[in-house]
Amino acid sequence: MAGVENTGEAGATGGQEGPEASDGAYECNICLDQARDAVVSMCGHLFCWPCLHTWLETRRNNQVCPVCKAAISRDKVIPLYGRNSSNKDPRNQLPPRPPGQRTEPENQGTTFGGVNFGDTNFHMSFGIGAFPLGFFASTLNFGGERLNPHAGLQPGQQFHADDQMLSKLFLGLGIFCVIWILLA
Amino acid sequence: MFEQQTSGDKGISAFPDGDNLFSWVATISGAANTVYEGIEFKLRMEFSNNYPFSAPTVRFTSPCFHPNVDQQGNICLDILKEKWSASYDVRALLLSIQSLLGEPNNSSPLNVQAADLWSDQSRFRQSVLERCSSCVRQS
Ligand SMILES: [Zn+2]
Ligand SMILES: [Zn+2]
Numbered sequence: 509m510a511g512v513e514n515t516g517e518a519g520a521t522g523g524q525e526g527p528e529a530s531d532g533a534y535e536c537n538i539c540l541d542q543a544r545d546a547v548v549s550m551c552g553h554l555f556c557w558p559c560l561h562t563w564l565e566t567r568r569n570n571q572v573c574p575v576c577k578a579a580i581s582r583d584k585v586i587p588l589y590g591r592n593s594s595n596k597d598p599r600n601q602l603p604p605r606p607p608g609q610r611t612e613p614e615n616q617g618t619t620f621g622g623v624n625f626g627d628t629n630f631h632m633s634f635g636i637g638a639f640p641l642g643f644f645a646s647t648l649n650f651g652g653e654r655l656n657p658h659a660g661l662q663p664g665q666q667f668h669a670d671d672q673m674l675s676k677l678f679l680g681l682g683i684f685c686v687i688w689i690l691l692a
Numbered sequence: 693m694f695e696q697q698t699s700g701d702k703g704i705s706a707f708p709d710g711d712n713l714f715s716w717v718a719t720i721s722g723a724a725n726t727v728y729e730g731i732e733f734k735l736r737m738e739f740s741n742n743y744p745f746s747a748p749t750v751r752f753t754s755p756c757f758h759p760n761v762d763q764q765g766n767i768c769l770d771i772l773k774e775k776w777s778a779s780y781d782v783r784a785l786l787l788s789i790q791s792l793l794g795e796p797n798n799s800s801p802l803n804v805q806a807a808d809l810w811s812d813q814s815r816f817r818q819s820v821l822e823r824c825s826s827c828v829r830q831s
Contacts, residue, residue: 538744538778563778566745574779 537575538563546588551578560585704786706737714739718750720786721829726794727817731827735765735789737782747776750785755823757816759796759807767792768802 536543538559545557553575555563564571564582573580587608703721716737722728733756738749750772752765760768771780771788780788801807809816821828 540781559778562745566742572777574777577777 543588546590547585548588549573549578549580550584550586551576551580554588555585557585557587703732704783704790706782706786709736716748716782718782718786720790720793723790723794727813727820728793730829731820731824732829733824733827735786737785744778744780747772747780748785750789754827757803757806757820757823758793759798759801759803759810760792761806762802766802768797768800 534543534546534554535541536546536556536559537553538555541556543554543556546554547557547560548554549560551573553573555574561582563574564580571580572578589608703723704719706716706718709715709717716739718735718737720733720735722731722733733752733754736751736753740746740748750767752761752767754765756765762768767789769789769792771777771785796807796810798807798810806816806819809819
């Protein structure tokens, strides 16, 4: 009922493209009323959370922004918290808005878990791959030619054997160094 | 206050049919420089309880000779079906139908005769007028 009434009013005031567009700057793009429990999509469009939730529920396999058709999802909308807005009516049997997403500021490689799985993976693989060579190159100054990772690169068995030998060598030297450091 | 008299938009209007807010009567005037220029069509829009999450049912009640409108006035328009969006209001819908009038989709017509005749614009206009002489607006 309310939706139909509001449609009439929005038509009378000109809607989004009308000359009085600034009137509707904080209106929900679905019910055209002032947005309550407001959320904004990544594409910047404002909705009531109950309105957007209903829309997403009716389009489970085609979740797009009603305004611009950009991809949209429950996890990628941002709730807007105005002053006093949280004191308002408890949400009547509707799912609560998704929580705000806080991304911790970057810190060196200690962000295990949390949201940034991509970053974490990057740090981990980088660390494991680069550690042995860096260790030897800087600590021991061991014969540059043989330990240069590019020097021994040959296709097939040869490379495989070289590689295995090298890693055994690294492992042995690494253990040696650790013991050496511990004893020193 | 429900009446939609859009001063900025030429040629569309819509208002609830009496006390029933779920059934609206609308008018669309053909745009200038189209075969529908100077012709005003009446439409009926039925809203379900689910509006705006599902599209209203929109039908021409005036006879409308058009490739994408059938004899009963049903309209074949994607935004009334799978492309419906909850952000469309009555105005956006009527403007879309108005532009459909001048730019039919002739590849999947509901009215094959109209689609075939579209290439001959003067004869097409004649057919439009024959079917709804009362639609011509006095200007
Ligand atoms: Zn809303
Ligand atoms: Zn959007």
